[in-house]
Structure formats: C-alpha cells, structure tokens
Ligand SMILES: Cc1ncc(C[n+]2csc(CCOP(=O)(O)OP(=O)(O)O)c2C)c(N)n1
Ligand code: SF4
C-alpha cells in the first residue's frame with residue numbers, strides 16, 4: 542500500500558533558529574543544526590528525514606517562511 | 617539540508633525524487649518580498665504577515681490592497697508585503713485608514729496594530745473608527761507589552777506580569793486591569809465580525825487564516841469594520857525563548873483572552889455576547 546512521504550527544504554541562511562518548527566513537527570523530523578549560518582543562528586534541518594510525512598506544519602508556523610514542503614506517495 | 621537516502625518499509629525513495637515541483641505543497645508566497653524580516657526569532661508578527669500575504673495573493677486583491685502600518689515593531693510591515701502601504705503616527709492608523717477607505721471605496725484597506733498602538737495611545741481612534749463602522753479590517757497583535765521600546769507595560773499586560781515598567785509585576789491597584797479591548801469593540805454596532813485568534817500552533821495558524829479570510833471578504837462586501845485580534849508573543853520583551861513564550865502564552869494569555877468569534881453579524885446590529 543502506498544503511504545504518504547514528505548521532505549522539506551530549509552532556507553538555512555534565512556532561518557533564525559527559533560525552533561518553533563522543531564516544536565510543531567508531529568514526527569520529530571526537525572532539529573537545530575550544531576553549525577550556524579552566516580548570521581550566527583543554529584538553523585533547522587531534517588535530522589530524521591525518513592519520518593517526514595509532508596504535513597507542512599513546520600512551514601505554516603515558521604515566522605520567517607524559510608521552509609518549503611514536498612509530499613508524495615511512496616512507491 | 618542533508619541529502620540522505622530515505623528508506624521506507626514499503627521501498628526506497630531518494631530524497632531528490634520527493635523534492636520535485638509536482639510534489640510541492642507549501643512554499644513562501646510571492647506576495648512576501650525578499651527583504652528579511654527584522655523581527656526577533658520566533659516573533660508572532662512574521663506569522664501574521666505571512667498569512668495576510670498568502671490571503672491577498674489567493675484572493676487576487678494585490679492591486680486593491682492598502683495597508684496602514686503602525687508605530688511599534690510592525691512599523692516596517694510595508695517592507696515585507698508587496699502591496700500599497702501608508703505609515704501612520706502612533707495609534708492613528710484607524711483614522712488614516714478611514715480617509716483612505718472613504719476616498720477608495722473599492723479598495724481593501726486594513727490597519728495592522730500592536731496593543732500599545734491600538735489599546736493605549738490609539739484607544740480613541742480605534743473606538744471611533746469601529747463605532748463609525750468604517751469599511752476596514754483591523755489586525756490587532758496583542759502581545760501584552762510594548763515590544764519595540766523595550767518591554768514596557770501595555771493596557772493588555774496581565775496582572776502580575778513583569779515588564780520594564782512593572783518590575784514587581786502589574787499591580788491592578790496601581791496600574792488598572794488588563795484590558796480586553798476586543799470585547800469592548802464587539803459591543804460597537806459598527807463592527808460586523810470580531811474574533812480572537814492565535815498563531816502559536818499549525819492548527820492555530822490555519823484557523824487564524826480562515827478568520828482573516830472571512831474578515832477580508834467582509835471588507836470586500838462592504839459590511840463595516842472587521843476586527844481580528846491575534847494573541848501573540850513577544851519573546852524578547854517577555855525574556856523567554858520563542859518556544860517557552862508560546863507555552864507561556866497558552867497557559868497565561870489565552871485563559872484571560874479566550875480564542876473564538878465574539879461577533880459575526882452585520883453593521884448596525886448590536887452584539888449579543
Ligand atoms: C507619539 C509617540 N509616543 C510614543 C512613541 C514610542 N513608542 C514607539 S512603539 C511604542 C509601543 C509599541 O507597542 P505595541 O503597539 O504593543 O507594538 P509591539 O512593538 O509590541 O508590536 C511606543 C510607546 C512613539 N513612537 N510615538
Ligand atoms: S512536513 Fe510535517 S512531518 Fe515533515 S518536517 Fe514538517 S512538520 Fe515534520
């Protein structure tokens with residue numbers, strides 16, 4: 542049976558490391574990276590990409606709109 | 617982002633196979649400019665700007681939209697949403713919007729105001745614009761504090777809440793009571809739709825967007841003043857992390873400023889709430 546599968550792209554230079562997306566993800570996909578961007582923020586990234594379902598909760602809550610979300614069915 | 621191979625029990629799918637245009641479900645609306653927002657990390661202002669921009673785009677009203685920016689952290693709102701804007705003096709956005717809306721009756725005119733701007737220095741302007749039933753949308757960001765000037769008490773500051781001007785917490789004997797100004801506004805016959813929302817969760821953002829959509833439609837249908845309060849955070853002023861601020865807001869602000877519609881009616885009718 543096909544199941545929903547997703548992935549996100551974080552614009553790491555725009556990210557301010559607020560962690561609101563990390564908190565909003567129902568599948569613990571996201572985390573703040575130990576590296577920082579050029580502004581000095583620990584940017585968000587997919588720590589567990591295999592768990593993403595593309596629900597877009599992270600994108601919706603991001604105040605700086607740095608997350609683009611993709612969703613499809615796994616074959 | 618790390619480009620790992622994604623393995624599922626049902627099969628293997630490379631992440632590049634997911635990141636295809638046909639699978640796109642959420643992206644930044646083109647109505648938001650490329651200018652990075654100056655707001656502190658995690659500030660509610662950015663989320664509300666975003667949903668307003670999305671709606672103006674989705675409703676196809678970019679050319680008809682005129683925003684009136686406040687004095688407060690949102691003073692630079694005009695840099696972020698690609699529509700026409702006018703900056704108003706502190707608290708006077710409803711008076712400026714009145715003029716703009718009256719000479720452009722087919723425009724979608726809205727004010728965007730903080731709680732200091734709207735409930736303190738601009739208390740008279742907002743009351744009278746709403747009482748006159750000006751055909752505008754008011755977006756009211758209630759973060760319980762003067763964010764921009766360094767976290768002083770606002771009329772909306774909760775009892776006991778520590779701010780720069782209430783270092784021992786707001787004392788109602790000295791400072792009066794936190795003002796539920798939206799409830800007062802719902803009593804005014806000039807208003808058609810009055811609601812209180814929040815944007816600290818994905819569900820809240822989606823609900824707030826539906827409320828704003830209805831409010832914008834009311835203005836397009838010339839139904840009088842629509843008023844959308846968004847209970848918000850000011851993590852810098854509150855001196856908490858963004859995530860802790862969202863939690864604090866849920867536990868402290870929302871019980872005092874409960875979410876939901878206060879009035880959904882037509883101009884000229886009194887609220888029953
Ligand atoms: C006439 C006038 N008085 C005072 C100020 C100083 N001032 C600037 S912003 C502000 C309060 C802003 O608070 P709020 O409206 O709650 O906006 P926030 O920054 O919290 O979003 C004040 C008092 C001013 N700019 N003009
Ligand atoms: S799309 Fe949903 S599941 Fe995927 S990272 Fe964002 S919040 Fe998590």
Ligand code: SF4
Nearest residue numbers: 556557559560562603
């Ligand atoms: S919500 Fe946006 S700005 Fe905040 S950490 Fe996530 S991607 Fe970065």
Ligand code: SF4
Nearest residue numbers: 656659689763850851
């Ligand atoms: S001071 Fe407060 S309201 Fe202003 S940008 Fe920072 S968090 Fe937002």
Ligand SMILES: [Mg+2]
Nearest residue numbers: 730731761763
């Ligand atoms: Mg404020």
